[in-house]
Amino acid sequence: MLAREHDVSAVEAEIWAFLHDEDGVAPELPQRMAGECHRLARLAGSRACGVVSCSETAERMLAQQETKGLEALYSLVETPGGGITNGADLAVRLEEAIKERQPLLVLFPASSIANDIAARLAARLDRPLLGTAVDIEWEHDAPVIRREVYGNRAHQIVKPSTPPPWLATVAVGVLEENTVAASDTEITCLATAAEPVQEMLEGRRRLPASELDLVDADIVLSVGRGISSNAVLEQVHRLAELLDAAVGGSREAVFSGLVPRERQIGASGKWIAPRIYVALGISGSTYHLMGIRDAKHVLSINTDATAPMVGRAKTNIVASIDDIVPQVIAALEKDK
Incomplete structure (x- = not known):
């Protein structure tokens, strides 16, 4: 006191x-x-x-x-x-x-x-x-x-x-x-004269990107209703590990139980500004696009070439996530 x-x-x-x-x-x-x-x-x-x-x-x-x-x-x-x-x-x-x-x-x-x-x-x-x-x-x-x-x-x-x-x-x-x-x-x-404080560093722990708040993440993989199964979702999380990325999702992904509510991205969720944002099976509603308006580089993977997200993304891959994600994982694991 x-x-x-x-x-x-x-x-x-x-x-x-x-x-x-x-x-x-x-x-x-x-x-x-x-x-x-x-x-x-x-x-x-x-x-x-x-x-x-x-x-x-x-x-x-x-x-x-x-x-x-x-x-x-x-x-x-x-x-x-x-x-x-x-x-x-x-x-x-x-x-x-x-x-x-x-x-x-x-x-x-x-x-x-x-x-x-x-x-x-x-x-x-x-x-x-x-x-x-x-x-x-x-x-x-x-x-x-x-x-x-x-x-x-x-x-x-x-x-x-x-x-x-x-x-x-x-x-x-x-x-x-x-x-x-x-x-x-x-x-x-003021010539303060307190005794120096002795501190000891007990260790360091690098926080995995999966535990980072989406707001703090440099790379974000975001899933939508285009994710067809839990097996594909597991592959997305594996890809996130390899890229040191955080995983979020659209409102539809939250409703489907793919991601928890605190990882929802959009006007009614998190507003984020990552360096790289990868939309996996997300059509891109107006509310979702509001949440990523400050993202630097947006990549979209979707089977629908007319989805609104295609217009927002700088790079688009019109293909099935089921095909693309395993190929990217294999390439990254080969380079490790």
Whole structure:
């Protein structure tokens, strides 16, 4: 628990944004997070502040104008490293800084590294983690979080019932370009001094594609009513293993018991954007096509050359799945 309750009279109320570029993978993230922090701080009547791991990072971001809209930029340690070797260390240092400065809200981008740090910090502070927000407003002295639910078909409104500090992650895709004019930003080193956290990796496990959520899969094989038997379905799953692909299906496939409800693709199921989508015996209703509109490469195998899926696919094979799938499996197994 926090050592003390939030007291806005003790420290001027602040909203923080954790600035991190995912180790160079997302260089635009810091300036977008700074812009979002500035927007919320204006709504809340608070100071917009950024927090980074070390003073060198703070100076670099300031020089590159990645902190526009922030009144202050806090660094957790003076020098690079400085005892911070992993996400657990960062969470401990952030906890110390938050207890000292008592910000109202700390924002994190909903990215892989920041999500890990935010979750650890929430556990240490005994606070809920509000994520992944697609919009945040400020009402009655507290944030109001809007996030997507039911496969992005509805929004849920969440407001914290606990006292500050509040922690929230923001969907990276909704962060807008920072158009705030450049201004003076003060850099302050908080010189946190927590002991490094010792972690031990006990092992790694590669999650099979068959267990992946369809939304996360790179390759998806999708079955429809053109699957003639359980034997053919078993072959599809074997093909998925060889391709490291996930298996989903149309609404008709769910009704036929070929795939479970949570693996239905379409307007009333999952909206997916895989690199490769293979439609096996799927005619392609309007609702199904809506669910794959963001798929990069679509391949259709169907005996009906007039099916709507043929018009959506870049590559079409007009043939029986019973003939094609075994041939592909044999070719892949031969190459192994």
